[in-house]
Amino acid sequence: MKPIKLCLQAFGPFSGTETIDFSRLGDNPLFLINGPTGAGKSSLLDAICFALYGQTTGAEREPAQMRCDYAAAELLTEVTFDFSLGDKAYRIRRAPTQQRPKARGDGTTTQQAEAQLWRLDGSANGSLMVAKKVNEATDEIESLIGLKVEQFRQVMVLPQGKFRDLLMADSKEREKIFGQLFQTQVYKRIEERLKSQAAGIRQAVEQHQNQIKGMLQSAEVNSEAEIDNEIGNLTPQRQLAAQAKQVANQVQAQAARAKDQAIALIARFDSHTSTQQQLTAKQAEAPIIEAKQQTLQRAVTAQQLQPTHQQLQQQTQELSAIETQLNQSISAQAQAQQDLVTAQAQLTEASSAHAEVDTLKRQQLELQQYQGLIQQLIQAQTAAEQQQQVANASQQRLQQQQQAQQQLVEEQQAKEAQVVQLDRALASLADKQVSLHTLQQQLQQRQELENLRNQYRQLAQQHQSAEQQLAQQQRAWETAKHATQQLELRWHSGQAALLAQQLEQDQPCPVCGSTNHPAAATASEAELITTEQLDSVRTIEAQARDQLQTAKEVVDSKARDLADNRQHGQKLAEAIGELASQPLGDIQATFEQLQHALAELTAQQQTKQALSQRIEAIKQSLAAQGETLGALSAQSEQDNHCYLEARSRVAHLQQQLPEVYRDPLALEQALQALQQQITQLQQTLEKAQTDAANARSQADKASSRHEARTQQHQQQSEQCAAVDSAWQQALLASPFGSIEDYLQARLDQTQQQALKAELDHYRSAIDNLSGALALLQQELADKTLPDLVVADATLAEATEQFNLADGQWRELDKRHSQLTDVKGKLDQAHSKNAELEAQYAIYGTLSDVANGQTGDKISLQRFVLSVLLDDVLIQASQRLSLMSKGRYQLVRKEDRAKGNKASGLELEVEDGYFGSTRGVATLSGGESFMAALALALGLSDVVQSYAGGIKLDTLFIDEGFGSLDPESLELAIRTLIDLQASGRTIGIISHVSELKEQMALRLDVVSGRQGSQVRTVTG
Secondary structure: OEEEEEEEEEEOOEEEEEEEEHHHHOOOOEEEEEOOOOOOHHHHHHHHHHHHHOOOOOOOOOHHHHEOOOOOOOOOOEEEEEEEEOOEEEEEEEEOOEEEEOOOOOOEEEEOOEEEEEEEOOOOOOEEEEOOOHHHHHHHHHHHHOOOHHHHHHHOEEOOOOOOHHHHOOHHHHHHHHHHHOOOHHHHHHHHHHHHHHHHHHHHHHHHHHHHHHHHHHOOOOOHHHHHHHHHHHHHHHHHHHHHHHHHHHHHHHHHHHHHHHHHHHHHHHHHHHHHHHHHHHHOOHHHHHHHHHHHHHHHHHHHHHHHHHHHHHHHHHHHHHHHHHHHHHHHHHHHHHHHHHHHHHHHHHHHHHHHHHHHHHHHHHHHHHHHHHHHHHHHHHHHHHHHHHHHHHHHHHHHHHHHHHHHHHHHHHHHHHHHHHHHHHHHHHHHHHHHHHHHHHHHHHHHHHHHHHHHHHHHHHHHHHHHHHHHHHHHHHHHHHHHHHHHHHHHHHHHHHHHHOOOOOOOOOOOOOOOOOOOOOOOOOOOOOHHHHHHHHHHHHHHHHHHHHHHHHHHHHHHHHHHHHHHHHHHHHHHHHHHOOOHHHHHHHHHHHHHHHHHHHHHHHHHHHHHHHHHHHHHHHHHHHHHHHHHHHHHHHHHHHHHHHHHHHHHHHHHOOHHHOOHHHHHHHHHHHHHHHHHHHHHHHHHHHHHHHHHHHHHHHHHHHHHHHHHHHHHHHHHHHHHHHHHHHHHHOOOOOHHHHHHHOOOHHHHHHHHHHHHHHHHHHHHHHHHHHHHHHHOOOOOOOOHHHHHHHHHHHHHHHHHHHHHHHHHHHHHHHHHHHHHHHHHHHHHHHHHHHHHHHHHHHHHHHOOOOOOOOOHHHHHHHHHHHHHHHHHHHHHHHHOOOOEEEEEOOOOOOOOOOOOOOEEEEEOOOOEEEEHHHOOHHHHHHHHHHHHHHHHHHHHHOOOOOOOOEEEEEOOHHHOOHHHHHHHHHHHHHHHHOOOEEEEEOOOHHHHHHOOOEEEEEOOOOOOEEEEEOO
């Protein structure tokens, strides 16, 4: 994975939108992320990790906590990251859960977390792979990169305070990381598959053994032979029991049929008695039924009279309503007559007052004539005031123009005097311009010479340090060589002792051929040297020899650099002559003085040019202002004359108006008062006329309504009398003696239907019971009541005999079936068990070996990973040895861990100074950083080399360089430069000032009160 572009918005300390284009840093850059504490350097790595996995590098802050406090409320917190994997490019955008302003109204709403993933295929927007779901985007990223977030933090990002995690991880954790990186899950799957298959076979065998035991226990036998014997004895007994059961079953069936027939006949006798009782009870209800029949007949007769009675009630109600309306119309007619008299009196009074209207209108017309004169007066006064303002303005402009002309004359004189002074100053500065260019070139060469001298001093120190390192490596190699020679001598002695143990008297020696062995070599087991020990010291000697050669090459390189620097410095010294020995500060001061003089010369020339241009402009302005001044004087005289004429017209109009009405407000108030009187008198007359007409109309309407109500009352009284006569005649002709008798006899339709249904049901029940009783009497005429006790006893005895025979047969049959079934299952179990034992002999052995259950207890995957780890440690140790000046190398701990703890992937550090091996936890802070960095770089090299492996072509390191001394720091940087040259992108976060001086590519994080910003420095 390589970064292409990172875009932050309201993230961490960045309040706005920051875009980092990594392509500006070049291909496979080594760059520094620089800035003060708290500016947001680590937040850049947090942003990359958050964009990919939705988590920060340190896993100490939730994504929702990454929003910038200084960001605008409407600006969403989000990160967009473009990256490449091989020849493919992708873009991921991720935003955490956050609060944002509502689209409508006040307040905020929750913006849920979301993520989108695109494949950049050259089109405008790319191909969308994940639309919105956060988990889907994370799963897709893990599939593409091949790492989970925890593994990403340990092998591609070394976060602040976390760089030791991979170094200090145990075998189990390192197995997860390496298995993911080297794609060795296939070996793990083989282990699990073999283990699962062996366990399944073993479990199946145990299950079959348990099944066989359970089968014998369920059959209550101890062996399969007992099953065969018991089956042979049960067969004839089972046949005899089946025959006895069949005979008992036939006897029981005959007794059951006899009992069923007796029960049926007894039921018929009981039914005859019950029917006779029900018929007698129904016949006793006859008087009640007759009374209900009479009630129904009276209700039918009353229903026939009901229409005439309802018509009488309706006519009576209508007559009562008309009488009420007639009384209301009498009262309304009297009130209308009274209102008419009052309205006519008010009309007479309003007509008398209306006679004053003509007089008021004449006064109004007279005042309206004054309005025209007032308007003319106002216009004349306004015109006079405006003309006065115009005249004053003309006079003011004339004065201003005169003052401006005088100022220009004075300014012209002053500028001309300044030009004369500048000419004198320019003449004295012109001579200094000639030597400035020559001195500038010499100063650049002098600065270059000074830089070469500083570099020479540094190179001399480096050369001396390299010679010391060479001497140290020489001593280390000689020590290792001497140790190897001593160990080889001891090994040869041990081989001679071993050979001597094989010698036999009178047998020739394989070395000298002698058959006598008077002084054969001897050695104890503690003195014997193994081949592995000899190979180990030889390896140490070879490494020391390689390191010695490397140290020699470094000394030679530093010597060549010193010679080149000295030669270049001599050439520069000859070129600049005396300046080579003159202090650089004095030359710089002289150059700055000349520069200041040149700047002053240029400024004064520009000032002179500006003064000349200004003088010319003043002359042109004076010529133009002369013409303008004459025109302004003539215009001022004309404006004064117009003002005097306007004042004369105002005085003439004032003489034509009475003094009391010269105020427009007073005249307007008088006109309004007259108009109000006229309007009030007219409105009063119109209202009185309207009220009188309305009162007359209401009186006429009231009289008409009274006459109509009187006639309607007379007609309704006649109709009511006719209906009452018809009702009395109908009542006399009916069986009812009074209206109360009629009302009591009435039933509604539902009650009549219910009563009728009850009568019909009674008659039907009498008929049904009579018919059923006749049929039962005919059926039982020649029958007698049977004895059910005898039938029950007979059936009980037969049932008991059958149950006894059936129980005996079932017991024998059950036992026979049980034994037969167990025998068949035992045969199948023996066959299956033989197959499983044959399979377990293969898969069980493979599972034990693959899962580390034999030997050194190392599983198949861990064995493969241990080989890969050895390759990683070879690469890592080369870099660690360089950075630690030959002291440390990383080795794999091969001793088996205690107990059941996973082993085979633990790390130790080999200390070349003391010749001992110890745990990586004993390293200091700076040593741990170098070891962790070396391990990460070695891991990157090895993973890259494996076909199909994960691409670890990017590494970010957050701090840790501050724990290194200057020499170790330089070695670490050289290691990173070598790694960069092999095609890696490396980003470093550090406060160390030496890194800023050595690294030209930087991302400077600048903090401010309103948040931080990122600036890309490429040179």
